[in-house]
Amino acid sequence: MGCRACEIACAVEHSVSKSIYGAVLEKPRPKPRIRVLPVDLFYVPMRCQHCKDAPCLRVCPTKAISRSDEGYVILNPLKCIGCLMCTLACPFGHPRYDPETNVVIKCDFCIDRLREGKLPACVEACPTGALRFGRLEEFLTEVAEEKARELLSGAAVPGVVVTKPVELPRPPEEARGVPLIKKMYSPASWGGKS
Ligand code: SF4
Numbered sequence: 001m002g003c004r005a006c007e008i009a010c011a012v013e014h015s016v017s018k019s020i021y022g023a024v025l026e027k028p029r030p031k032p033r034i035r036v037l038p039v040d041l042f043y044v045p046m047r048c049q050h051c052k053d054a055p056c057l058r059v060c061p062t063k064a065i066s067r068s069d070e071g072y073v074i075l076n077p078l079k080c081i082g083c084l085m086c087t088l089a090c091p092f093g094h095p096r097y098d099p100e101t102n103v104v105i106k107c108d109f110c111i112d113r114l115r116e117g118k119l120p121a122c123v124e125a126c127p128t129g130a131l132r133f134g135r136l137e138e139f140l141t142e143v144a145e146e147k148a149r150e151l152l153s154g155a156a157v158p159g160v161v162v163t164k165p166v167e168l169p170r171p172p173e174e175a176r177g178v179p180l181i182k183k184m185y186s187p188a189s190w191g192g193k194s
């Protein structure tokens with residue numbers, strides 16, 4: 001719904017004080033690693049995809065970007081020289097240059113929180129459940145179970161099926177009754193002249 005609670009939670013999580021009241025006074029200003037963008041009639045939260053074969057990680061000349069033991073693509077700001085190679089390599093436009101610190105920032109999946117058994121800050125803050133954290137297989141099973149329950153209860157919403165018409169060869173004019181139509185709409189004749 002575009003409330004941006006995830007952006008605020010992310011900025012606070014990456015602040016020194018980790019408090020919303022302290023974060024607003026900090027210099028440099030804590031910045032979110034997630035962005036909520038308006039797309040047509042919707043709002044889409046955008047953040048790093050933690051790619052399997054991450055282009056940002058491959059191009060970083062100082063190895064500031066690495067993969068954590070859990071598989072997340074993380075950034076060590078102490079090693080970053082602000083060359084912006086990762087920002088050019090990322091197909092999703094994620095690492096973001098911070099002119100206040102001259103390094104890039106990116107989502108780290110709140111790795112410290114995860115190691116404490118907590119959810120990422122953005123997920124915890126999302127009031128509608130639009131952001132979830134877990135394994136894809138679990139979500140797919142959840143969706144399949146929900147659909148099965150809907151079908152059994154008769155509450156299933158009919159889906160929309162998009163079909164493409166088959167293109168058949170055009171029959172000859174006679175078969176389509178074209179001569180008859182031409183005759184019906186032929187110009188009226190007055191006094192034997194058309
Ligand atoms: S910053 Fe971009 S390229 Fe790197 S892991 Fe995230 S989405 Fe992939």
Ligand code: SF4
Pocket residue numbers: 059060061062063064065075079080081082083084085086087095103104
């Ligand atoms: S900006 Fe920093 S993280 Fe990105 S490629 Fe350069 S050194 Fe690596």
